[in-house]
Amino acid sequence: MDKIALQNVHNRIKPYIHKTPVLTSRLLNNICGANVFFKCENFQKMGAFKIRGATNAILNLTEAQKSKGVVTHSSGNFAQALSLAAKKIGVKAYIVMPKNVPQVKKDAVKTYKGIIIECESNIIAREEEAKHIQIEKGAAFIHPSNNDDVIHGQGTAAIELLEDYPSLDYIFTPVGGGGLLAGTILVAQFFSENCKVIAGEPKETDDAYRSLHSGNIETNESSNTIADGLRTHLGDRNFPIIKKYVDSIIRVQEDEIVDAMKLIWERMKIIVEPSSAVAFAAVLKHKEALKNRNIGVIISGGNVDLSNLPF
Amino acid sequence: MDKIALQNVHNRIKPYIHKTPVLTSRLLNNICGANVFFKCENFQKMGAFKIRGATNAILNLTEAQKSKGVVTHSSGNFAQALSLAAKKIGVKAYIVMPKNVPQVKKDAVKTYKGIIIECESNIIAREEEAKHIQIEKGAAFIHPSNNDDVIHGQGTAAIELLEDYPSLDYIFTPVGGGGLLAGTILVAQFFSENCKVIAGEPKETDDAYRSLHSGNIETNESSNTIADGLRTHLGDRNFPIIKKYVDSIIRVQEDEIVDAMKLIWERMKIIVEPSSAVAFAAVLKHKEALKNRNIGVIISGGNVDLSNLPF
Structure with a gap:
């Protein structure tokens, strides 16, 4: 860099x-x-600020990757950021969220057309569900911070x-x-x-x-x-x-x-x-x-x- | 105008x-x-916005008036506005406030060096106390809105x-x-x-x-x-x-x-x-x-x- x-x-x-x-x-x-x-x-x-990283990560994908969408696990700002960035760029965003997340956070993701996949409320369940979406949909995994x-x-x-x-x-x-x-x-x-x-x-x-x-x-x-x-x-x-x-x-x-x-x-x-x-x-x-x-x-x-x- | x-x-x-x-x-x-x-x-x-009117009203006083200070009755933003404008211009501000005003509002006026005079909580008492200050101190009365x-x-x-x-x-x-x-x-x-x-x-x-x-x-x-x-x-x-x-x-x-x-x-x-x-x-x-x-x-x-x- x-x-x-x-x-x-x-x-x-x-x-x-x-x-x-x-x-x-x-x-x-x-x-x-x-x-x-x-x-x-x-x-x-x-x-x-999370829209900045989410946008950059999606724009750096190949066209083939973009056509299959992106996936992340987040219950916070990155869930909204990836959803909005994906919507603007014209890509599907799968958001893995714990079941017990407040409705207001789910609604925010839906506003930006993010596709919510619910999971149990622990880190292992989140990661497994995200992997499952990667395999099933071919979606590119974008970690909220470690990317x-x-x-x-x-x-x-x-x-x-x-x-x-x-x-x-x-x-x-x-x-x-x-x-x-x-x-x-x-x-x-x-x-x-x-x-x-x-x-x-x-x-x-x-x-x-x-x-x-x-x-x-x-x-x-x-x-x-x-x-x-x-x-x-x-x-x-x-x-x-x-x-x-x-x-x-x-x-x-x-x-x-x-x-x-x-x-x-x-x-x-x-x-x-x-x-x-x-x-x-x-x-x-x-x-x-x-x-x-x-x-x-x-x-x-x-x-x-x-x-x-x-x- | x-x-x-x-x-x-x-x-x-x-x-x-x-x-x-x-x-x-x-x-x-x-x-x-x-x-x-x-x-x-x-x-x-x-x-x-109240600082705008308060400032204009004080700046329009004569030097003789300024030397005797200004007075208003207000428990809200105009109390703070007149105090701050007066402080900036170098004029004393007497603020007539009802006794029962929350301490936080009194503190805000004091921050700007306004001199608080407490009165009973009704419009007649407020106006009488303000008149009293006008006479006693020679201060110019500045109404919060009707001026x-x-x-x-x-x-x-x-x-x-x-x-x-x-x-x-x-x-x-x-x-x-x-x-x-x-x-x-x-x-x-x-x-x-x-x-x-x-x-x-x-x-x-x-x-x-x-x-x-x-x-x-x-x-x-x-x-x-x-x-x-x-x-x-x-x-x-x-x-x-x-x-x-x-x-x-x-x-x-x-x-x-x-x-x-x-x-x-x-x-x-x-x-x-x-x-x-x-x-x-x-x-x-x-x-x-x-x-x-x-x-x-x-x-x-x-x-x-x-x-x-x-x-």
């Missing part, structure tokens, strides 16, 4: 995505003692951010499956002088933090975080990138996530999901070390259930 | 306000069957909107005290070819609708609306403008306000207060008559209590 290849990824997906705005807040800058630039992927199509094309697509948010603000000292992202973090790291390597990438992670599901320290991909025993997009673990495609280049992973408590989310809602008047707030919570936690720096924060998405808020 | 005078108002207050963005949503356009342009005053300083300078200042949001989108067929605003509506009407007269202004009003507090039909300023017996910024009635400075030029006032039910608010939150990922949603609820209610039109909606503000949401 090099700068030109990443630029090509961005150019390829541009017609399918929004260039999202970068917002700032004087008040939040004062609180942080730094200049914070929020890359607002909550305003992205389907409400999250090179997905990783490169997710990185394009940081390309736009660095194009607008080339002198960032840091970019903060949340880390869950690792796609956004690895993509952002690759972009920072090639599109900045010396911009470091730091991840925020819920303490409750700190598999990435532990992986970094053990050198192996660790998993979570708990899934007890409000940041429901960050309950998954890293994979063999993104972990080597993260292990080699991430500056650090900062763990944040649940109340710090909720406080950061509330601060953004109240002061910036934008709706961000808890996973997005994790990255900003890490900035707040680390602010003594960030004085007067220029900091990008990837606001990963804005899909929240308004009837179930933590305030 | 003419175009040049209104342009001068805008130029005068520009250094003190944000030029707020205009957002659009393909999905909401599809729902409305029209092109809707949301003027996002929720991103304005202190979170509402020419305030009306002209509030109109500047529509100047910006029409500068960006000159071919609007309609602008929708909420109507409470009438300052925003009257200011928007004046601007539409002078800055557009044929843009009509329509107001949305809660059915529960439909004094403006009734005033338009009776020809006199009517008041409300109920204050039972979620749109807490719209419980007040018109005044003798703004009613003549509204009576003469408003296209119509559309009344909306409480559930229509909440549905419109939820739609904006969920689909646009921005936080708007119930009073803002009233204008959009009126668009939704009237949509058959608005097919394919270009419609501006003034999103009046984004100050909501997150611990007390209607979803």
